[in-house]
Amino acid sequence: MTGREGKDISILMGETLGCHYRRGSPSEISKFMQCMRKASAHTIVSYTYDAVKAPTIDVIQNIPLAPVIDGELFLESPSKLLSNPDSEAYKFFKSLDIIVGNCNSEGSLLLLNIPRFQKRYDFDLNKGVPQDIFCGKIAKSFADVYFNGDESIKDAVCKEYGRTDEAEQARQLVDMYTDFFFLVPSVNTLNYHAGNQTNHSTYQYIFTQRSPVPFGPNRPPWYVGSGHASELTYLFGIRDLPKNITVTKEDLTLSDKMIAYWTNFAKNG
Numbered sequence: 480m481t482g483r484e485g486k487d488i489s490i491l492m493g494e495t496l497g498c499h500y501r502r503g504s505p506s507e508i509s510k511f512m513q514c515m516r517k518a519s520a521h522t523i524v525s526y527t528y529d530a531v532k533a534p535t536i537d538v539i540q541n542i543p544l545a546p547v548i549d550g551e552l553f554l555e556s557p558s559k560l561l562s563n564p565d566s567e568a569y570k571f572f573k574s575l576d577i578i579v580g581n582c583n584s585e586g587s588l589l590l591l592n593i594p595r596f597q598k599r600y601d602f603d604l605n606k607g608v609p610q611d612i613f614c615g616k617i618a619k620s621f622a623d624v625y626f627n628g629d630e631s632i633k634d635a636v637c638k639e640y641g642r643t644d645e646a647e648q649a650r651q652l653v654d655m656y657t658d659f660f661f662l663v664p665s666v667n668t669l670n671y672h673a674g675n676q677t678n679h680s681t682y683q684y685i686f687t688q689r690s691p692v693p694f695g696p697n698r699p700p701w702y703v704g705s706g707h708a709s710e711l712t713y714l715f716g717i718r719d720l721p722k723n724i725t726v727t728k729e730d731l732t733l734s735d736k737m738i739a740y741w742t743n744f745a746k747n748g
Contacts, residue, residue, distance in 0.1 A: 584704025586656030607645030
């Protein structure tokens with residue numbers, strides 16, 4: 480995110496902690512920061528989710544936590560750096576072997592936020608998402624936040640992902656979130672790396688197995704696919720899960736294969 484966006488999120492976080500910011504003089508900034516620094520790490524962590532899950536506009540897909548382009552660690556946005564073959568970041572990136580991948584239903588993260596949204600607009604998430612809510616509210620807010628309110632974007636999103644059946648509409652919403660926030664950025668990263676590449680390897684994976692311990696709330700009946708972070712269970716500690724969680728032989732076999740793949744990649748690229 481930009482420095483301005485990072486500042487706005489910090490102010491929102493401070494207000495949640497009771498630190499009030501009045502725009503203007505440097506002394507006000509100093510007072511605000513002194514107040515923020517008095518909060519314990521535990522308090523900041525516990526209040527973070529409350530601060531970022533309450534956007535000031537009608538949107539459920541905004542992600543307000545991201546690295547800030549600060550001019551020191553991040554000199555420019557990654558897309559600009561990787562578009563410049565003369566940049567040091569580009570040269571370093573191209574010198575690596577990389578593996579980039581996704582779960583096929585990364586949009587499961589929406590399930591963390593939709594409950595408050597369904598309450599506001601009076602629909603039952605267990606049945607799905609009504610098309611008029613998707614096109615009239617979700618697609619609109621998506622265009623407002625990321626494309627300056629461009630009506631043609633809203634219409635294109637509605638045309639591509641809109642469905643009359645509520646269960647299928649809910650699945651299409653998850654797919655939209657997956658595509659925009661995860662799959663497209665991953666493919667762009669892979670294309671940057673693979674372009675004019677002769678000496679280093681570029682790998683992609685798509686993970687489709689449902690985790691025995693899915694991240695986030697319980698899945699509605701219409702939900703399909705492998706949710707966000709599902710592959711991590713298979714890479715780290717699946718054999719250490721509590722006995723009351725069902726882990727199949729197929730799960731263990733998949734875990735062994737994935738660990739072997741990832742280890743070989745770390746060793747050999």
